[in-house]
Amino acid sequence: MxxxxxxxxxxxxxxxxxxxxxxxxxxxxxxxxxxxxxxxxxxxxxxxxxxRSDRQTSEGAVFVKVNDAGTTATLVALGCETDFVAKNEEFQKLGNTVLDAAVKNGMDTAGELLALHVDGRPVSEHLTDLMGKIGEKIEIVAFEKLEGEKVVPYVHSNGKLGVLLALKNTGNTDVTEVGKDVAMQIAAMRPVAVDKDGVDAATIEREIEIGKEQARADGKPEAMLEKIAMGKLNKFYKDSTLLNQEFVKDNSKTVAQVLDSAHKGLTVSNFKRIQIG
Missing domain, CATH: 1.10.8.10 (Ubiquitin-associated (UBA) domain)
Incomplete structure (x- = not known):
């Protein structure tokens, strides 16, 4: 020996x-x-x-990169078990390495990213190596890529919440500032869709049924339930779809109105909101 x-x-x-x-x-x-x-x-x-496969990765960090043209943004959310590890230098370095590799190689899905070779080995092995060193479960909890006429990113101060916002009809206007405001709105208010047309049918049906049950519990006549439920659905659209929400910084305006006042016709084409934990 x-x-x-x-x-x-x-x-x-x-x-x-x-x-x-x-x-x-x-x-x-x-x-x-x-x-x-x-x-x-x-x-x-x-x-x-x-x-540790059954352990919860309720901590971690969001990493975001936007291309030079500002038309494509990529987000990687790397999860771990403790805030201490999330702030670890090696954890942060790995997150940035994975993000850079995703951007450089044009990855579109988390599965592709895990199989991508970095320094001769797949990303999945790099995650495993760091787990062996640190002793915590580490995983890619989210991977998003968003394209648009202008894409504005936002990462909350705790590093665990990230937003990608795609704007359209920007003209030649610098919309970065208003874009950041709207991205922060998304972070705070958790909209489910850009506008009511983006709400899925299952959610609409659920909201209508909830509205009916609430009205029924209040003793409203059966003939009135549908009308009351539709009124509640419209309230849901106002509260839960981005363009119809009251703007956090000025609740006398909707988000749609704020965008339009920044540049005529400016609006949102899509967004992604990712939160760890």
């Missing part, structure tokens, strides 16, 4: 970032073979992943 020196252990630790005892055990098991020891440590990471 090979003799494992303190220098060997430290060398493996520098190569992998794993703990001293883990490095010593891996080198001993690998009979001094560094490559085999690295594989052992990576396998440990895979075991960490499996043993």
């Amino acid at each position: 090979a003799t494992i020196s303190a220098q060997d252990v430290n060398k493996l630790r520098q190569m992998t970032g794993a703990g001293m005892m883990d490095c010593k055990k891996a080198l001993t098991e690998a009979n001094g073979d560094f490559e085999a020891a690295i594989d052992i440590l990576r396998k440990k990471g895979q075991k960490v992943s499996a043993s």
